[in-house]
Amino acid sequence: MTTTPSITLYQFQLCPFCHKVRAALDMKGAQYKRIEVAPGSKKELPPLPEGAPRKVPVLQVGEEIIWDSTDILMEIDRLVPQGAYLSSRERDVRDEELELFEEWIDKELMPALPTVIYDTWPNAIKAANITANESNFGFFDRFKVKVGGSLIMKLIVKRILKREGRTDGHAWLADCLDQIEERLQDQSYAMGEIPTIADAALHGAFKCVEEFPIFETMMARPALRDWYHRVQALRDSTTGGDAARGDAR
Numbered sequence: 001m002t003t004t005p006s007i008t009l010y011q012f013q014l015c016p017f018c019h020k021v022r023a024a025l026d027m028k029g030a031q032y033k034r035i036e037v038a039p040g041s042k043k044e045l046p047p048l049p050e051g052a053p054r055k056v057p058v059l060q061v062g063e064e065i066i067w068d069s070t071d072i073l074m075e076i077d078r079l080v081p082q083g084a085y086l087s088s089r090e091r092d093v094r095d096e097e098l099e100l101f102e103e104w105i106d107k108e109l110m111p112a113l114p115t116v117i118y119d120t121w122p123n124a125i126k127a128a129n130i131t132a133n134e135s136n137f138g139f140f141d142r143f144k145v146k147v148g149g150s151l152i153m154k155l156i157v158k159r160i161l162k163r164e165g166r167t168d169g170h171a172w173l174a175d176c177l178d179q180i181e182e183r184l185q186d187q188s189y190a191m192g193e194i195p196t197i198a199d200a201a202l203h204g205a206f207k208c209v210e211e212f213p214i215f216e217t218m219m220a221r222p223a224l225r226d227w228y229h230r231v232q233a234l235r236d237s238t239t240g241g242d243a244a245r246g247d248a249r
């Protein structure tokens with residue numbers, strides 16, 4: 001039997017890229033520890049290999065440190081040999097269609113999300129509170145997140161919309177949801193009848209906004225709702241649910 005060394009995920013609570021990794025670890029049935037990283041200092045991060053950006057997610061498996069959510073997902077079956085094979089539809093065969101969809105999730109869906117969760121002051125303040133409350137930061141880090149977080153995120157949203165040539169985050173997300181819904185209309189999972197890392201990436205993205213009003217809008221689409229619960233059931237059946245165990249915050 002192959003055993004997996006201890007796993008630690010360094011994350012931000014409201015980072016969709018981190019949620020991707022959490023979903024994949026759950027789908028593998030892996031036990032792991034989560035460390036919430038302070039957005040300013042990021043002092044909780046372990047020493048990173050040269051060239052690695054000081055960003056989350058960072059995953060430590062035994063002595064190995066891996067960063068970038070897509071790289072982590074692509075490597076997930078090597079890193080965590082237990083559980084279902086997720087990296088491609090056919091074991092050990094490169095799945096270009098899946099890689100393209102994964103890229104679309106990162107480039108289109110992920111940047112659209114902050115624009116709908118930091119869209120109003122109450123939502124932005126709620127998001128800053130979630131980040132502060134999830135952590136075990138000291139007083140100053142918590143204070144900085146609560147006061148500065150919402151303001152900074154509103155500025156970031158403005159920048160994202162400008163960069164993408166968009167004015168309306170909700171319309172942008174609706175376009176993304178249309179495309180996902182179309183895909184899920186005639187299949188159980190994102191890439192067909194078996195779950196893959198594409199489902200982990202999508203489920204993570206959705207999970208990230210579960211506490212915001214936009215989530216209800218997403219769940220009003222039957223194909224998306226059915227798929228979301230299907231993947232959630234998979235996560236629950238392998239691990240008992242996201243971070244239900246091994247969570248050492």
Ligand SMILES: N[C@@H](CCC(=O)N[C@@H](CS)C(=O)NCC(=O)O)C(=O)O
Pocket residue numbers: 012014015016017054055056057067068069070
């Ligand atoms: N391409 C990276 C993106 C990671 C990323 O942008 N992480 C953000 C949080 S959502 C971050 O750490 N930002 C901190 C910073 O840029 O200082 C991935 O997929 O992991």
